[in-house]
Amino acid sequence: GESVGLHLPTLSVQEGDNSIINCAYSNSASDYFIWYKQESGKGPQFIIDIRSNMDKRQGQRVTVLLNKTVKHLSLQIAATQPGDSAVYFCAENPPSWGKLQFGAGTQVVVTP
């Protein structure tokens, strides 16, 4: 789910299918990760987080998977709905920074 320049990668998903959004993070020392959802014209909304001592965490219809070996994070959305259409950002927290570093984002478009 990373992009270069001004073009957000887009994931087109049919309503009812499962979505998988991927994120490659940069800092191997990062110990905390968050997924945010941003709808058009709004601020990011917290979805789910995971700490580095876990490799999987589940929420309501969402699951986050963490693979520290390859520095990869994914968000799975079960039974995707039209309301899930948004831009999804992953964020990592390198301990020495005291602030989050955001990925480039992935546009999810849910089609009927």
Added chain:
Amino acid sequence: GAVVSQHPSRVICKSGTSVKIECRSLDFQATTMFWYRQFPKQSLMLMATSNEGSKATYEQGVEKDKFLINHASLTLSTLTVTSAHPEDSSFYICSAATGGGSNQPQHFGDGTRLSIL
């Protein structure tokens, strides 16, 4: 819980005007607040980190005299864009965290769309 209110949601003003944006944590105390800028189709770009009662820490390339930040209480931070020009037009978003921002989610306001004519 963890509601952050940002005001105004939209501002349109003439070049040279100073614009103040407020960020409030409504149901929790925010020791740290963050200000971001976001261009269309891009990610959030951190401008500065402010801790209650102390000076803000600005990211490289962000002019502190241009973007004045005040974090006078545990529930309010303000960003003032001084003498705004068209290139300052953007979507500004604040977030708040209860601790130092580490290992805790930041909660975001709904952003302020600033348009300078």
